[in-house]
Amino acid sequence: MPEQRPASGIPASRAPLDPATLADQFRRLIDGLPADFVRPADTTDPVWVVYQESQPLGTVSALRTEEATTWRIQASGERMHALDDTVRALRRPRTWSRDRAQASDWARRTLADPRTVLIDLETTGLTTPYAVQIAAIDAYGRTIIDTLVQPQEPIEDGAIAVHGVTMEMVREAPIYAAILPRLADALTGRHCVAYNSAFDRECLARETARATAAGHPQASALWQSLTWADAMEPYAAWRGLWHAGRGTYRAQPLGGTHRAASDCFTLLERMNAMADGPAWQLGPQGT
Structure with a gap:
């Protein structure tokens, strides 16, 4: 120096x-x-x-x-x-321009796919969670489903602090098995895009197993019809903030409100920005 x-x-x-x-x-x-x-x-x-x-x-x-x-x-x-x-x-590595272009191309192709839905779940917690809210929108921002869910399990205080969904709010909500017909109409055969999709997939898999065990084979049929993609990794590449210690792009917070429908619309904003806008626009606070 x-x-x-x-x-x-x-x-x-x-x-x-x-x-x-x-x-x-x-x-x-x-x-x-x-x-x-x-x-x-x-x-x-x-x-x-x-x-x-x-x-x-x-x-x-x-x-x-x-x-x-x-x-x-x-x-x-x-x-x-x-x-x-x-x-x-x-x-950033020298490959960033290429990595960013690939992330933008992924966003464009995904948004152009008529099967694509953007999905988000709010849950009872982080460990073996069940759904308390499920929402999905299509690539045009049309709401496909937005519902509270009675989880049949207590909601952890930490989860309530994040998403604000209380046991009182879901007391009269339908259980997952009861909304299966609506979910099947909305989601069968869809390509589900989520932010940190492993978490949402795990929760839906747990709901599927419980509903199937309770005598609802429609749950398994719906689950098997879905394909999944995670928007977190391409968005991290598009933002291009390099984590030198890990040798990878740093994962970014979505920046939503942690209510399912709102987070779906926030994800759509991020994907539209990836598809159309410059990577160096000011990101969500804290990114």
Whole structure:
């Protein structure tokens, strides 16, 4: 790293990120790999050159408004909510343009498939969960199904804190077996796209097993007719925030409200952006 101004201190990675408090030189540990920030000697503006192992990655600057501070990569104009994410963007592999193009192509092809539905489940918890809410929309944003479900199991407090669905809200809701005719009409033969689809698939598989054991063979027939895709990995590639410690793109939060229908519409927004928009648009808060 070349000599610039003397460092007045090296904050820890979790130091506050008010640009006015940051030193002329400082270091942050980002995904297990240090990044060094050096303000050019000819300015007092909130601008730093980022170095990794003495090699310059690029220049970042802070943009402050009354509402928030965002961080801008000078060369590309990309803006991020978090300073660390600018470094993740600067660390992208050379294959990112191709990876991003493949993610965009996946989104276009998926949205053009008439079988595609975007699906989301809210559940009783994270461990062996059952559904408390199921929603699905098509690629045009038309609601196919949106229903509360009586899970026949208690809802964990932690889950309620996330999605807000209480036992009182589902007390009179139909059980999964009772909504099977509606689900079959809405979903049979569909290509289900979810965000972190393994979780939704596992929950539906558990509901299918319980309904089948209770004498509802329609549940198994519906399950076997479905195909699945996960939007999380292509969206991570499209956003392009590289996790140097893991050697992969960093998974991004969806940014929804954690209510099933709302999260479906949020996912549709993300996929439309992937299909049509620039990858460096400002992502959801916290990404």
